[in-house]
Amino acid sequence: xxxxxxxxxxxxxxxxxxxxxxxxxxxxxxxxxxxxxxxxxxxxxxxxxxxxxxxxxxxxxxxxxxxxxxxxxxxxxxxxxxxxxxxxxxxxxxxxxxxxxx
Numbered sequence: 269x270x271x272x273x274x275x276x277x278x279x280x281x282x283x284x285x286x287x288x289x290x291x292x293x294x295x296x297x298x299x300x301x302x303x304x305x306x307x308x309x310x311x312x313x314x315x316x317x318x319x320x321x322x323x324x325x326x327x328x329x330x331x332x333x334x335x336x337x338x339x340x341x342x343x344x345x346x347x348x349x350x351x352x353x354x355x356x357x358x359x360x361x362x363x364x365x366x367x368x369x370x
Contacts, residue, residue: 284311284314290306291307292307294306316342319335320339323338323339323340323362324336327362327366333366336362337363341363343356344356
């Protein structure tokens with residue numbers, strides 16, 4: 269799941285940068301609200317992927333279960349994960365690993 273999170277962050281940086289440029293173009297062309305919404309969603313998805321990465325790191329280290337639970341639940345959300353068929357099984361697997369560790 270950590271590798272998946274790193275790949276998702278790299279993709280977010282590439283796609284997010286172009287999305288933010290497109291949102292800026294929308295804002296300049298007079299569609300300020302649409303540009304703002306697109307920018308906010310892009311930043312939110314990037315932050316959620318950072319949370320998943322931090323949770324994966326904590327799961328591997330065994331530090332905090334709070335971030336690990338949050339990361340596993342976010343990974344189960346199909347829209348946010350990089351691959352729908354990959355994110356859900358890894359999220360469920362992480363939840364089972366956290367539960368067994370406790």
